[in-house]
Amino acid sequence: MNKKAIITSALPYANGEIHLGHVASTYLPADVTTRFLKQNGVEAYYFCASDDFGTPILIQSEKERKTPAEYVEHWNKRDYEDFSSFDIDFDYFYKTSSPENIEFVQDVFKKLNAAGHIYEKEIIQFYCNNDKKFLPDRYVKGQCPYCDAEDQYSDLCERCGRVPEEIKNPVCSICGQTPTKEKTTHYFFKLKNFGDSLTKWLDENEHLQKDVKKYVQNWIKSGLIDWDITRDISWGVKIPLDDAHDKVFYGWFDNHLAYISTALKFFSDKGIDGKEFWNSSDIYHFIGKDIVYHHYLFLPAMRLGINSEYKLPDYIPTRGHLTLQSKKISKSRNWYIGLKEFLEYYPADYLRFYLVSINPYSQDDLNFDWDDFTTRINSELIGNLGNFVNRALGFTKKVFDGKVPQSESFDEKDSEIEIKIKNLASDIGSLMNENNLDRALKKILEFSSYLNQYFQHKEPWKNGPGTTNCVYLSVNAVRSIAIAIFPFMPKSAQKIWQQLGLDGNVSDSLWNEMSELRISTGHTLGDPSPLFDRVETSDIEKYKKHLGYSG
Secondary structure (H helix, E strand, O other): OOOEEEEEEOOOEOOOOOEHHHHHHHHHHHHHHHHHHHHOOOEEEEEEEEEOOOHHHHHHHHHOOOOHHHHHHHHHHHHHHHHHHOOOOOOEEEEOOOHHHHHHHHHHHHHHHHOOOEEEEEEEEEEEOOOOEEOOHHHEEEEOOOOOOOOEEOOEOOOOOOOOOOOEEEEEOOOOOOOEEEEEEEEEEOHHHHHHHHHHHHHHOOOOOHHHHHHHHHHHHHOOOOEEOEEOOOOOOEOOOOOOOOOEEOHHHHOOHHHHHHHHHHHHHOOOOHHHHHHOOEEEEEEEHHHHHHHHHHHHHHHHHOOOOOOOOOEOOEEOOEEEOOEEOEOOOOEOOEHHHHOOOOOHHHHHHHHHHOOOOOOOOEEEOHHHHHHHHHHHHHHHHHHHHHHHHHHHHHHHOOEOOOOOOOOHHHHHHHHHHHHHHHHHHHHHHOOOHHHHHHHHHHHHHHHHHHHHHHOHHHOOOOHHHHHHHHHHHHHHHHHHHOOOOHHHHHHHHHHOOOOOOHHHOOHHHHHOOOOOOOOEOOOOOOOOOOOOHHHHHHHHHHHOOOO
């Protein structure tokens, strides 16, 4: 494990509220991983920014009679507030429209151009005679030429994840009319020239998911297409060339460069050499499966094109999409759950627990189901983990006046628990390092379940032989659980820490300390109380009805 790390997530588009689908695949796994790395003594930083440019924002700001700058400023602030309410703990959250990112993007372009990776070309592009404008990207909808999916934007097929060379059966997104084709001049990045170097990077990087690598390698083998990196719109990063009138960069040229520019801005403000820190760190880019093409081809090719001045990613953890009640999430069809609204009903830790527990490290889609949410919270979080914490601390408070008793010689069962505590950090840590966060959380639940059985077997309420050992080990196991669940449920972890009567914050404890018996004889606990409230089926039915979900 490198002692330095930079973590990023796919940038939230500054065009609407954050919903559960956004946080499930990228922001929550990235936040959990960052917290875990910091617990392991890694100097880790989690950076993100709002994605401020592009045609959808221009369209929506026009509809709302706002300038694009006014529009994205609102969503930058709102997105950060929503993330914070969910305990997504960015070290720095910035924006692609920042002067630092604009300057950085233009500098990268100049270097690519000087190295011969850019060329100008006259192209035929869709043009709407009704709206009197060229129609790039999301101004055009149609059929994917690769998988025949209908109603796809011209810059990305959401079904197969590929970027169409030209969409089939196009219509204007604004007025619905069939566009004509007109001549315009654009700048292209020579992606075709990077097939060999991209293949080499993929072959040598052992941390990338094998299934993702395989089909990216197949894309390369089938032939890469040079990438159109400019657009005929007014809102975006201007092309730093005298003859590039009224053109801006395509959003996917500039937005992932904000990973680097945001980090550089953060480190510069602290008087740290940002480039040196970037290049000596493990680099993580957390994404959803719909933007694999961009992060496995465009992003590394651009860094290779400037002689790897900034290190390519070591990890690109990629997960599937969240569905809602087994149906695709859609804002336009009002089939989604806004993060802010959900957190008005239940604590952030309930949602963090549930989304991690159903989210494997794969591209398989996951499903938010109200009934499953209710069952998992009540049976696993409350009935298992919460129950053990409450019974162990509550019993100690009631019978021993909150003071941890003197332990005696351990019997076989006691020794088994001691071994489980001592192995917990490595057992969970190995899964965390592999990004199997769901399996790591399951391992914690197995630990608390075993402790529940141990407590039940020992029957300390009978005050027989071994009672003090049971209490001593159970209280120490509760401490272990607090440290272990911190990356997943930070607020609940801190509540446990306080109920244990421990000073400071649980976040200050290093990961391996969960496997140490640090609570000694005579230690006085705080005031134990139930950590969680049950999720009532009747309330779920009311929320379903209010939010417009049924059955």
